[in-house]
Amino acid sequence: MQGHGQAQPPPSTGLLVFLRVLFVVISVCSFGLLGWVMMLRLALVTRKSLDWGLLVALFAAEALGLVLLGTEPGEEIHTPGGWTGLALLLGSLVPAISYYLAAEIRHFHALAYAHRTYAGGQSPAHAYGYPQPQPPYAAGSGPHTPVPQMAPIPRPPSSAPIPSSTPAPAPTPPPQRPAPARIDQVRAELDELSDYLRKHEDGR
Structure with missing residues (x-):
């Protein structure tokens, strides 16, 4: 059984123009x-019932006109x-000429x-209105098993810190706490006391 073949390429523009002018x-x-000759060509090309009907009507009109002219004495x-x-x-x-040219050009x-x-790559089924092909199936599956769609695998959150474009500030050293004034006073008193004891021992 033969399928639908490729779309036949139309004749060249030069040939079409020559045939139109000729008829x-x-x-x-x-x-x-002989006006019915161009209508016959149009009906054979388009294969429309309207063109066949116009061919018959034009042929009848020309035959009637020829008969009326033949009866003229x-x-x-x-x-x-x-x-x-x-x-x-x-x-x-x-x-007839106007319709022939318009219909053939169209x-x-x-x-x-x-x-x-x-x-251009469009399938003949889409171009001529036939049903669209079914989606592709897996090679090892049955005739009605569609190819399973793979779900995206979620990525675990990363524990590494996200680098920032702003540099982190340098850590500042802890401030030195000044010695209390009370310690200086006790130290001075201890020095005085040690001097006093030394003098007291020398006097003995």
Whole structure:
């Protein structure tokens, strides 16, 4: 069973312009008798029921106009039927050319856009509206086992202090406590007492 292939690249712009000019020139040079040829090409390219219906309507109008011109006696147009046939041939030519050019340009523009979208990496399922593919599965699991998601492992808080950009102040030495004045006084009294005792012992 064949799947959906790649989007077919549209023809080159030069070829499309040449074909459009060719079919328009054929329709104009035949005075509308071959206007159905360009509508046939459009219907074959787009494959729309509207274009097929317009092809049938244009072919019927041109056939009726040709029949009315054929019933005209003589080589010149004198009767209302002949003028009606000429109006059908020439009157249907202008809207047919306008619709042909607009519809074909729009069709190939959409085709080129779809081709660029597919070539740019977008999957054909997304480009053409098919269901999206299922998420990938693990290699060793069953067909319906999704790949488990790994939970992030929490990191234990670090006991090291966070370095700060501001330098810590240097520790200041403890202030020296001055000696009390009472100690100096006791020391002086002890000196006086020792002098006194020395003199007292020398006197004996």
